[in-house]
Amino acid sequence: MPKGRKNTRKTPVTSTAPSDHSSLPSGSSNRPQVTRTIIRRFHVLIKRQTQLQHLLQDATAKKHNQDLTSARAELVDVERDIDALGGLAVYQRMSTIGQGKDRGGGSEKVLIGWLRELGLPEELERKGTKLRLLEVGALKPDNYTSCQAWVDVTPIDLHSQHPNILEQDFLLMDPHEHREKWGAISLSLVLNFVPDAQDRGKDGPSNIEASIELQSMTPA
Numbered sequence: 001m002p003k004g005r006k007n008t009r010k011t012p013v014t015s016t017a018p019s020d021h022s023s024l025p026s027g028s029s030n031r032p033q034v035t036r037t038i039i040r041r042f043h044v045l046i047k048r049q050t051q052l053q054h055l056l057q058d059a060t061a062k063k064h065n066q067d068l069t070s071a072r073a074e075l076v077d078v079e080r081d082i083d084a085l086g087g088l089a090v091y092q093r094m095s096t097i098g099q100g101k102d103r104g105g106g107s108e109k110v111l112i113g114w115l116r117e118l119g120l121p122e123e124l125e126r127k128g129t130k131l132r133l134l135e136v137g138a139l140k141p142d143n144y145t146s147c148q149a150w151v152d153v154t155p156i157d158l159h160s161q162h163p164n165i166l167e168q169d170f171l172l173m174d175p176h177e178h179r180e181k182w183g184a185i186s187l188s189l190v191l192n193f194v195p196d197a198q199d200r201g202k203d204g205p206s207n208i209e210a211s212i213e214l215q216s217m218t219p220a
Contacts, residue, residue, distance in 0.1 A: 035094045042082070042091045049078045088159055092139055108135075108143040111186055115151075124150045134182040136170045154182070 052075040059068055085091075115121070115131070124131055130152040135143065138155030141164035160167035 038085060038094045039091065042085065042094075045078055045082050045085075049075065049082065052078065089161075092159070092161055106140075106143055108186065111184075112144070112147055115147075115184070121147070121150045131184060132182045133184045133186060135186045137187065138165050141165050 052071055055071055056068060056075070086093075120131060130150055133144065133151050133153045135153050135155045136157075138157050139161065141155050141162050143155070144151045144153045154166065155164070156166045156168040156170065158167070158169050
């Protein structure tokens with residue numbers, strides 16, 4: 001298992017309790033268009049937040065005398081907008097809603113389909129073993145229950161919302177310690193959520209080697 005901790009006190013993200021920080025109108029988050037709009041808005045804001053943070057950090061490190069007042073002011077506005085949307089908790093809730101069966105289900109069903117096309121279930125059954133799958137950015141712990149006979153999944157998330165999901169930053173995992181530990185890595189929306197292009201590159205098998213590289217899905 002990767003180094004991390006299981007969250008034993010947080011309420012599962014599948015809970016129907018409303019978020020204290022959400023400014024969304026009652027019932028609005030159940031509409032598909034609202035869900036997609038919020039997720040996309042988060043991606044835009046997080047990306048801009050990272051760009052501004054890097055700009056300020058680089059300027060400080062290089063001791064540039066350029067006027068950064070506007071950049072600092074914009075960063076404050078961006079972070080205010082993120083808070084107004086409800087922060088990461090609402091982003092995760094919207095993503096979970098987007099994985100509902102009424103929205104077509106989560107992207108795990110696509111990955112399962114790909115693995116079946118490769119004949120993995122039959123091959124693993126012949127060998128008497130299971131596919132070791134690392135699910136990064138897991139919002140629910142039971143996404144692969146339907147194929148638990150041939151898949152051994154390790155669900156992790158940066159901010160775990162379920163006690164059975166390991167709280168772990170994938171980008172901080174030691175690639176040497178975990179080399180070839182899993183046969184497949186599912187990244188799904190993580191590729192869109194990580195705002196920095198260089199960090200998105202780390203998300204692939206250069207970080208943790210796997211025989212099946214990754215699952216890259218865009219938001220519905």
